[in-house]
Amino acid sequence: MDPTNIFTQPLHLGLGATAIVQPPMTGMEWYAAYGERVAADGKEGRLVSAYRFTENWDAWEMHPAGDEVVICLDGSMTLHQQFADGSEAAVTLAAGDYAINPPGCWHTADIDGAATALFITAGLGTEHRSR
Numbered sequence: 001m002d003p004t005n006i007f008t009q010p011l012h013l014g015l016g017a018t019a020i021v022q023p024p025m026t027g028m029e030w031y032a033a034y035g036e037r038v039a040a041d042g043k044e045g046r047l048v049s050a051y052r053f054t055e056n057w058d059a060w061e062m063h064p065a066g067d068e069v070v071i072c073l074d075g076s077m078t079l080h081q082q083f084a085d086g087s088e089a090a091v092t093l094a095a096g097d098y099a100i101n102p103p104g105c106w107h108t109a110d111i112d113g114a115a116t117a118l119f120i121t122a123g124l125g126t127e128h129r130s131r
Contacts, residue, residue, distance in 0.1 A: 006118070010034075010049035013120075014041040025049070031126050038124070047123035053077065053111045060108045060129045066122025068101040075115030082106040093117075 004011075004021050012020045012034075022034065038045045043065040050073070060082075070079060072093035081089045084104035091099050092112075101107045103122070108131055109115075 006048065006050040007052065010047055012038050012041075013046040013048060014038060015044055022047075028128060031123065031128075035124055035126075041124075043122060043124060045122070045124060047121040048119070049121070050116065050118045052114070052116045053109070054114050056110045057108045057131065059131050060106045062104060062106045062127045062129075063101065063122050063125070064103055064127070065124040066103055068107075068122060069098055069120040070101065070107075071098040071118040071120075072096070073116040073118055076112040077115040077117060078110045078112070080108050080110070 008024050010022045010025060012018075012022055014020060020038075022037070023030075034047065053075075070093065072095055074095050076092060076094050078090055078092045079099050079101075081091070081099075081101060082105065083089070083102070093099060093115075106129070
């Protein structure tokens with residue numbers, strides 16, 4: 001079996017402890033198709049993806065179905081969170097640090113030079129808005 005690269009092809013963790021390689025990420029429209037592909041797993045499915053960043057995010061996102069874990073693997077990033085209760089927080093992550101975005105938490109990030117992060121996301125119903 002050939003390896004698959006997490007930076008180009010996300011992974012879906014589904015019901016019954018399954019791990020399913022996803023098609024290559026193509027942009028924001030990819031998320032709608034992902035939701036259709038894994039709808040049967042409902043709130044229990046998890047999207048695992050990784051990205052390298054050199055610029056601040058240009059959008060906010062929110063995952064209504066469950067927690068998202070953001071793990072900084074390299075570099076530094078500041079995660080900005082707007083919680084469902086109206087409160088806000090900012091947490092700076094260095095390599096090895098992680099933070100949790102609870103359901104309904106809008107979040108974005110500022111990148112300090114460059115950063116690499118791994119995301120474990122309850123991806124069903126993900127929403128985006130401009131920053």
